[in-house]
Amino acid sequence: MTGFQSGIPAVDAYLADGFDGVRGMSSRFSATICAHLMRRQSEMGIRGSVAEIGTFEGRFFIALGLALAEREHAYGFDLFTWPDDKVLDRFTENARRNGLAEQRFTPRPFDTGTLDVETFAGLTGRAPLRFIHVDGEHSPEALGHDLMLAHANLHPQGLICLDDMLHPGYPFLVVTVHDYLRAHPDMRLMCVIDREDIVAAPKFLICRADAVRLYETDLMATFKSQHFILGGDAMGHHCVVLTPNPRIAEV
Numbered sequence: 001m002t003g004f005q006s007g008i009p010a011v012d013a014y015l016a017d018g019f020d021g022v023r024g025m026s027s028r029f030s031a032t033i034c035a036h037l038m039r040r041q042s043e044m045g046i047r048g049s050v051a052e053i054g055t056f057e058g059r060f061f062i063a064l065g066l067a068l069a070e071r072e073h074a075y076g077f078d079l080f081t082w083p084d085d086k087v088l089d090r091f092t093e094n095a096r097r098n099g100l101a102e103q104r105f106t107p108r109p110f111d112t113g114t115l116d117v118e119t120f121a122g123l124t125g126r127a128p129l130r131f132i133h134v135d136g137e138h139s140p141e142a143l144g145h146d147l148m149l150a151h152a153n154l155h156p157q158g159l160i161c162l163d164d165m166l167h168p169g170y171p172f173l174v175v176t177v178h179d180y181l182r183a184h185p186d187m188r189l190m191c192v193i194d195r196e197d198i199v200a201a202p203k204f205l206i207c208r209a210d211a212v213r214l215y216e217t218d219l220m221a222t223f224k225s226q227h228f229i230l231g232g233d234a235m236g237h238h239c240v241v242l243t244p245n246p247r248i249a250e251v
């Protein structure tokens with residue numbers, strides 16, 4: 001994919017030479033698009049720190065951290081116990097090796113299911129977050145809870161990114177997102193980022209309805225070669241669909 005980059009030199013260097021060396025489940029495709037979105041936020045003056053629920057060994061987190069502007073911070077929540085008790089060590093080593101300075105991020109070893117909105121806010125700098133990646137426990141109850149934490153701590157023009165949507169291993173997890181969107185009519189599914197593989201499944205990008213215009217036209221123009229022009233029918237609204245190889249079935 002020639003020219004398929006985030007436009008942030010540190011992130012693009014990591015994605016080209018580093019990303020594959022960090023164990024994880026997010027795709028390079030989605031990390032490129034999300035780092036581009038953070039660049040766009042910075043250019044529009046949308047400021048704030050970022051958080052990830054389900055940091056694992058840092059594959060996606062490092063890209064977010066390298067996309068931060070001055071005086072912003074990255075918070076990584078995980079149990080850090082799976083598959084063994086050395087996962088936190090590998091996470092910090094991966095961050096160091098890929099140029100994410102230790103003063104730019106903080107691991108948060110918590111079960112997010114035990115946190116309330118206030119506690120989560122206290123653990124993320126007590127200011128609205130501009131990008132929140134939700135990739136922790138994939139049960140409907142846990143996702144519902146993590147979405148509640150993210151929603152309450154989101155910058156008005158910020159983005160919630162949900163991983164493993166439409167993953168064959170979690171076929172009904174989208175029902176939780178549907179319930180969330182019905183309960184929050186001010187929120188929209190703005191974009192679906194398609195899969196690269198079964199271990200790098202699609203992500204949903206959610207934001208406030210009045211923030212959609214900040215992102216959707218730019219995404220369609222910047223990632224023209226990845227844009228599925230029919231888009232997606234997102235509960236009566238139109239959403240952007242980006243996919244590595246856009247096409248419709250031949251008949």
Ligand SMILES: C[S@@+](CC[C@H](N)C(=O)[O-])C[C@H]1O[C@@H](n2cnc3c(N)ncnc32)[C@H](O)[C@@H]1O
Nearest residue numbers: 024025026054056059060078079111112136137
């Ligand atoms: C799919 S992995 C995350 C992959 C990572 N985001 C990446 O891009 O490579 C899911 C992670 O969520 C963590 N997790 C599961 N339940 C959790 C919980 N209740 N609280 C915090 N983290 C949790 C697991 O420990 C695991 O590391």
